[in-house]
Amino acid sequence: xxxxLEIIQNWIQPDSHVLDLGCGDGTLMHALTQRHQVKGxxxxxxxxxxxxxxxxxxxxxxxxxxxxxxxxxxxxxxxYVIMTQTLQAMQRPDRLLKEMLRVGREGIVTFPNFGHWKxxxxxxxxxxxxxxxxxxxTWYNTPxxxxxxxxxxxxxxxxxxxxxxxxxxxxxxHQSSFLIKMFPNLLGEIALYRIxxx
Amino acid sequence: xxxTLPENSVGLVTAQKQHxxxxxxxxxxxxxxxxxLVYETYGELNADQSNAILICHALSGxxxxxxxxxxxxxxxxxxxxxxxxxxxxxxxxxxxxALNNLGGCSGSTGPNTLNPASGQLWGSDFPIVTVEDWxxxxxxxxxxxxxxxxxxxxxxSLGGMQVMQWSIDFPERIRHALVIASAPxxxxxxxxxxxxxxxxxxxxxxxxxxxFYQHDTVPHRGLKLARMLGHITYLSDEAMRGKFGRELxxxxxxxxxxxxxxxxxxxxxxxxxFVNRFDANTYLLMTKTLDYxxxxxxxxxxxxxxxxxxxxxxxxxxxxSDWRFAPERSQEIVHALLDARRKVTYAEIEANQGHxxxxxxxxxxxxxxxxxMARVKKEIS
Numbered sequence: 397x398x399x400x401l402e403i404i405q406n407w408i409q410p411d412s413h414v415l416d417l418g419c420g421d422g423t424l425m426h427a428l429t430q431r432h433q434v435k436g437x438x439x440x441x442x443x444x445x446x447x448x449x450x451x452x453x454x455x456x457x458x459x460x461x462x463x464x465x466x467x468x469x470x471x472x473x474x475x476y477v478i479m480t481q482t483l484q485a486m487q488r489p490d491r492l493l494k495e496m497l498r499v500g501r502e503g504i505v506t507f508p509n510f511g512h513w514k515x516x517x518x519x520x521x522x523x524x525x526x527x528x529x530x531x532x533x534t535w536y537n538t539p540x541x542x543x544x545x546x547x548x549x550x551x552x553x554x555x556x557x558x559x560x561x562x563x564x565x566x567x568x569x570h571q572s573s574f575l576i577k578m579f580p581n582l583l584g585e586i587a588l589y590r591i592x593x594x
Numbered sequence: 595x596x597x598t599l600p601e602n603s604v605g606l607v608t609a610q611k612q613h614x615x616x617x618x619x620x621x622x623x624x625x626x627x628x629x630x631l632v633y634e635t636y637g638e639l640n641a642d643q644s645n646a647i648l649i650c651h652a653l654s655g656x657x658x659x660x661x662x663x664x665x666x667x668x669x670x671x672x673x674x675x676x677x678x679x680x681x682x683x684x685x686x687x688x689x690x691x692a693l694n695n696l697g698g699c700s701g702s703t704g705p706n707t708l709n710p711a712s713g714q715l716w717g718s719d720f721p722i723v724t725v726e727d728w729x730x731x732x733x734x735x736x737x738x739x740x741x742x743x744x745x746x747x748x749x750x751s752l753g754g755m756q757v758m759q760w761s762i763d764f765p766e767r768i769r770h771a772l773v774i775a776s777a778p779x780x781x782x783x784x785x786x787x788x789x790x791x792x793x794x795x796x797x798x799x800x801x802x803x804x805x806f807y808q809h810d811t812v813p814h815r816g817l818k819l820a821r822m823l824g825h826i827t828y829l830s831d832e833a834m835r836g837k838f839g840r841e842l843x844x845x846x847x848x849x850x851x852x853x854x855x856x857x858x859x860x861x862x863x864x865x866x867x868f869v870n871r872f873d874a875n876t877y878l879l880m881t882k883t884l885d886y887x888x889x890x891x892x893x894x895x896x897x898x899x900x901x902x903x904x905x906x907x908x909x910x911x912x913x914x915s916d917w918r919f920a921p922e923r924s925q926e927i928v929h930a931l932l933d934a935r936r937k938v939t940y941a942e943i944e945a946n947q948g949h950x951x952x953x954x955x956x957x958x959x960x961x962x963x964x965x966x967m968a969r970v971k972k973e974i975s
Contacts (some may be wrong), residue, residue, distance in 0.1 A: 413935070437932065443958050444943055450965040457928060457940040467922075468929050 397423055399570025400480055400506045400543040400586055407504060407562065407590055408432060412475035415500060417461055417492070418482030421423045421445050422454035429454070436474065439465075460488040465495045474500040481586075483507045485539040490552070497558065506588045509565065509579040511545030529568040530585040553591065562590035599662060602678045603670060604636040604685050607661035612738050618696075618731060621724040629711070631735050632701030633693035635659045637685035639740070644974045646741045647683055647730065649673065649692040650749030650756035653824075653880050654872060656700035656787035659692035662687075670731065675955040683748065687971050691739065697723045697733050697879045705875030708805070718804020722879055725752075725887045729759045733767065742895060746970050747769040750952035751919060755887045755959065758900075758927070762889055765904020770970050772963075774911045775952040777923035778897050778930065779888040784918065789828055790882040791820035795874045804875050817874045825864050830915035830948035835869035890930075898928070898933035907937040909966045911959065913951035914944050938967065 401424045403482065408414065410432045416425050419438025422445070428434035437455045440446055449456035477500030483489045484507050495580070496503040515526035525535040533540065544552075547563060553560055566572045566585030576583045582585040611632050620628045634657050639646060649659050651672070660677035662670055671692075683690050694702040697720060704721040706910075710910025712719070736744070737811050747768050749757045761771045773835045780788075795801060798816030810964045838857040872913050893899035908931055913923035921942050931938040940961045945951040951959070 403673050435935070439936075443944070447961050450939055450962065450969070453939075453969060455937055455939055457932075457938070458942045459925075467925055468932060472931060473933070520615075 397427065399529050400588060403570065403588055404478060404504055405432065406436060411425055415474045415477045417477060417479040419445050419449065419456065422449035422452040422456060425454045426452040461492060465499055466574050469499045471498055472501060472525060476500055476502050478504045478506055480506045484543050486542060489542050503591045505591065506586060509546050509584045509587045510543040512585050518582060546584060557594040559594040560589055561592055564588040602680050604661035604676065606676050607634050609634050609657055609701065611672055612735060614618060620721050620727045620907055622721050624721040629696060629703035629740060631693050631731060632817065633691060633735065636690040637688050639689040643669065644745060646688060646689045648690060648747045649690060650753035652751040652753045656698060657678040657692045657694040676963065677962060682960060682967050693735060695728050697783050699873030699876040706873045712804065715807045717807060720875065721778050722882050723810060724883055725755050725759045728756055729763050733764055738922055743935055744768045746772055748822055750771040750774040751776055752884050758889060761906040762900050768906050771906050772909045773927060775913055775916055775919045775949060777919050778926050783924055785885050787823065788885055790792050791823050792878055792881055794819035795878055812869065813874045814869045817869050817877060818826040820863040821868035822875055827918045828949040830946055832946045833948055846952055897930035901931055901936055910940045911940060912942050914942060915946045916949045916951060918949040
């Protein structure tokens, strides 16, 4: 399993009610259901992923996240709303983050950190849009249209009265280190946050 | 007419009839003293009766869901695409039951059968039955077949409403509910279409207040118009454009009111062939059954409360170009199920065929049904 998903599993209380936005092939929801007695749903848009989720016995709802969640979910209907590596591909990440915290008691968000030194150097010295392990697509075909840095995200949280309950910044093998902890926005490739309304 | 029957068909099938002596109290306040239900079955019921699937038909459907009645049949049953060996409702593993609902016109007790009280055909004296009445009668059919609990109950459109009602009225008797291209209740627009269809029939001079049988005629103009209107709403604009466009039958316009465009020819043909196989009173009755359906009404209009009992798991499917039962309507069902914290999967299938899509073997749709039914299969074997 992707290591960020392993980390997230440990952040979730057993027996809780979980919504996974952009649940992909259902790997995380499947593991949470099997290992942590979690109940909940995955939201996904891709046809093939829908089939994979059904095969894994994951409750999957086929929707376009850019359409918002208001038609489907009432306020505070989940303990956790998770969004892994999806935020940066949304039309309006700001709206979706607010939706997450309307629907869930807590939100868990992971995204690729655009402030990582490789991105910075490729753009400053190479003069081209960065292509890295965490961001493997080229500018013209990338689904990642709203990239942000660790600093951007935390500024957004401050501006919108969102509380950061937990943060973990790691490299692409999802290891943290003393240096990453010292300079997360420069050395971290993937950022993981647990957030709630402030 | 098929020379040989396709290998993935259930093949030749024969309808059966079950008579019920126990009176059935109907929602409208009247009682059916006794009645018949006509049904077909495909596949074998297993020893512990755990592999049964009930198929609920839509407005113009009946018990002939799959296979052929004879080698002379031009067409197989109405859901041949989904029922048969190796198909989503796989008759190698499941015992599939399809019936003609009360008020229907294909052999079950309805307007075109004998009213024992009068010695005449029921006609418009037949009571208007509701989805709830149907579920009661279907439950008795299940009893008579020795089926305590359905592995799955499945239906599209009006059939989907029956599936929902099963999960509400008999949650302990249904493990999986497959609700396809349906809605939790009709919209005003939907009722409006039904009303135009009814007016077409009711205003036909040969309707004779629903007792046209005694006059040895049928309100063919009204029924044909009703079906033509229905057909327009079952197709999408895109599908109609793709299939017919503005194509002319004779290649030129004739400045008259005979058939000129291909779409006119198609609608007239569909309307006419419907008159030959369907009963006008049944059409009136079933459109009312549709209009009346509103399971949330008993729960202060909170649909989620209707779904709070039992452990039934749900698959809800909709089709992107279906404007008669649009995806938004299926999402209302999903929303209620989510509120009730039920196990539910929702697939919105990309399709340009409109409401009719639910009858077609669209690859993603078949994949969804196959994947879901594989889950159901695992539970029985």
